[in-house]
Amino acid sequence: MYTRHICVSANEIIADSAEKNSELAMMLSEFAEVCEADGRRAVSVSEKGGKKYISAGSYCGFICLADGTLAEILPKLGNSAENARKALCEEFCDRCGYEFRPMSFDPHMNFLEYFVSVFAGETMKIIKSGVLSAYASREENLSSVQGTILFSENIRRNLVHRERVFVRHEVFTPDRAENRIIKAAAAKLIKLTANPNSSHLLKESLSYLEDARMPHDINAEFSKCINTRNTKKYNTVLDICRMLFDKKEGTAFSGKYVLCAQLYKMEATEAAADKAQTTAPQKKRAKAVRKRK
Structure with missing residues (x-):
């Protein structure tokens, strides 16, 4: 569970090497090296006046560090943190196939908690409808x-x-690949969330999946998943699990001091701002036009 929340916009400074931030700067610097070696400049280090500055890139999402720091990086959409967080959450929903609900969206809930809440809620839907065996x-x-x-x-x-x-x-x-993957994701996310409701749902999910083993090779488990009419209800949750565990998805980041990092490539452009303000009817019309083409 995180004990400190830092929220910045894309391309802004997250921390510097001042004495009070020395440990945070060290961990982020190591993460920056991993990102650079991986060819994804999610975080970068610069130096000015004898002081190091760790800045966010154009990737947006969250980074949970070993010292209990949660760094949330939002797209740069003017001065509205609400619209920026909404755009980031919509990006996540688009990627996992979850229907974004503007009416139930809480702009004060950080992106990590939104991410966990969607996973926990969709997992409980599966459990209530009956897990597959x-x-x-x-x-x-x-x-x-x-x-x-x-x-x-x-x-x-x-x-x-x-x-x-x-x-x-x-x-x-119920000890089958889909349930083992979900169990691994629930066990990972329950250690990160500070939201009582999400924590309760994840604990309940883990109790229902008690008979499913904890997977040793998560990638091998994904290869065992089958796509049938019966497993359709698993699609959204498994897509979120792929974001967490499958490096091919390109959204999961790692590092020596990183507990979990989920970052999406989001350029800070007017197009992103337009997306945040697009209404549901407009989206449906645009989708219909694309289908006709």
């Missing part, structure tokens, strides 16, 4: 015969425990 093969010692007895292993394990039998059998379980 699948048959899986399992080998274990039981008190009764179920499935096929594995004789050699049974002799090895149960020579002096005749009341037990080692078998291989099929079980219908």
Whole structure:
């Protein structure tokens, strides 16, 4: 959970190397090096008058650091932080396929909390409608015969425990790739949020997904996900999980002192400002025109 919130606009200074900010400047400097090596200048370091300055680039989003600092970077849209945060949240919604709802949008909720709230809310929708399960093969010692007895292993394990039998059998379980990925994301985000409602929903989600294992190789889990009519309700949540874990998505950033970073390439242009002020009917008309073309 973050203990300090810093909010800046794109291309503005986040911190300097003054004594009171020395630890923050050190962590952001390391993050800047990682970004530069990765070819994504989300954060950059400059020097003037013997002092280092760490500035945001044109990427917007949030960076959670190990010292409890949350750095929120908003697109530069005039002097309105409300419109800037709204544009950033809309960008996120466009990327994950979630319908942005202007009427329920809270401009005072920072982007990290909005990100977590969408994930937590959509995850609970899945749980309430029923998480998907699948048959899986399992080998274990039981008190009764179920499935096929594995004789050699049974002799090895149960020579002096005749009341037990080692078998291989099929079980219908929620321990499938989609649920394992969601569990990993919920476990990650619950450590970051300071919002009581989101925290409650994530705890509830983790309790419902107790039978799903925590994945060891998250990328391998994504390759096991199947896209069918039954899994359609997972689409938005899995897209958010890809943003968190899949480097191919290009929105997740890492660093030695970074707990979680989610940043989107957003140029500070009038086009971004227009997007923030576009109404829902205008969006629908524009979408219809594109389809006709």
